[in-house]
Amino acid sequence: MTAEEQLFSDVTTPQGRAGWAAIIADPAAALIALDFDGVLSPIVADPEQAYVLPAAVDAMAELGGRIGTLAVITGRPVQAALRLGGFAGRAGLEKLIILGQYGVERWDAATGELTTPEPPAEIQQVRDRLPALLAECGQPDLYVEDKGRAIGVHTRRASDPQAALDAITGPLLDLADELGLQAEPGRNVVEIRAAGFDKGSALQGLVAERTAGAVAYAGDDLGDLAAFDTVDRLRAAGTPGLLLCSASDEQDALRPRADVVCAGPAGIAAFLTHLAGAL
Numbered sequence: 643m644t645a646e647e648q649l650f651s652d653v654t655t656p657q658g659r660a661g662w663a664a665i666i667a668d669p670a671a672a673l674i675a676l677d678f679d680g681v682l683s684p685i686v687a688d689p690e691q692a693y694v695l696p697a698a699v700d701a702m703a704e705l706g707g708r709i710g711t712l713a714v715i716t717g718r719p720v721q722a723a724l725r726l727g728g729f730a731g732r733a734g735l736e737k738l739i740i741l742g743q744y745g746v747e748r749w750d751a752a753t754g755e756l757t758t759p760e761p762p763a764e765i766q767q768v769r770d771r772l773p774a775l776l777a778e779c780g781q782p783d784l785y786v787e788d789k790g791r792a793i794g795v796h797t798r799r800a801s802d803p804q805a806a807l808d809a810i811t812g813p814l815l816d817l818a819d820e821l822g823l824q825a826e827p828g829r830n831v832v833e834i835r836a837a838g839f840d841k842g843s844a845l846q847g848l849v850a851e852r853t854a855g856a857v858a859y860a861g862d863d864l865g866d867l868a869a870f871d872t873v874d875r876l877r878a879a880g881t882p883g884l885l886l887c888s889a890s891d892e893q894d895a896l897r898p899r900a901d902v903v904c905a906g907p908a909g910i911a912a913f914l915t916h917l918a919g920a921l
């Protein structure tokens with residue numbers, strides 16, 4: 643066994659073998675989607691320095707010309723993935739698709755276009771109704787962070803942050819519920835945002851758009867579980883799939899569900915190189 647082969651496990655599961663075989667049999671119909679952080683780029687102390695491994699970009703470029711659809715699906719904004727990935731203008735990646743912010747944003751290498759849909763109208767309703775609602779809660783002076791597609795109400799600067807949080811959490815959850823939005827309570831903050839965006843729905847939408855005949859997905863963290871669920875559902879419905887885990891000491895949730903376990907981003911790059919070589 644070569645050093646490269648030891649960076650990833652064999653495809654041992656029957657479903658994974660079916661996914662691998664389907665990709666090899668008809669690469670033009672296949673879709674390969676890759677998470678960014680911890681899969682293409684190593685996890686580092688400063689996320690602004692999480693550059694994609696050169697070996698990963700090389701492997702993607704090799705795959706790019708042979709696979710029907712090659713995509714990156716990330717929680718990061720597209721611009722951050724482009725800056726840290728060096729994908730733009732790279733030979734072999736002329737058809738790369740990046741779905742950023744869990745599928746809210748999309749960038750197509752083929753056109754160089756970045757599309758961000760309008761925020762849902764319900765977010766504007768939150769914006770309009772928030773001042774009166776916070777006043778009713780006795781908390782008119784809280785810091786409101788407007789992110790466009792999400793609005794966060796912060797209590798950290800209040801004289802009693804916990805009391806302020808207790809006062810607003812229920813009414814904000816109710817408001818989100820009424821408008822069909824998602825409310826996320828956090829540390830001294832409640833954020834209201836559009837529901838329905840995660841890596842699973844992003845992958846599902848892309849597979850449907852591309853009418854992919856086989857799909858592979860690589861992830862490393864809890865946010866990737868939704869995409870793993872999507873591949874499992876596709877497989878149950880007859881579309882072969884292959885699940886890759888970029889293993890780390892920090893997070894083990896994906897490992898038991900993966901068909902191939904890779905030794906971090908270097909292992910992912912080695913596996914993608916191996917796959918490109920098999921096509």
Ligand SMILES: [Mg+2]
Nearest residue numbers: 677679680863
């Ligand atoms: Mg990740």
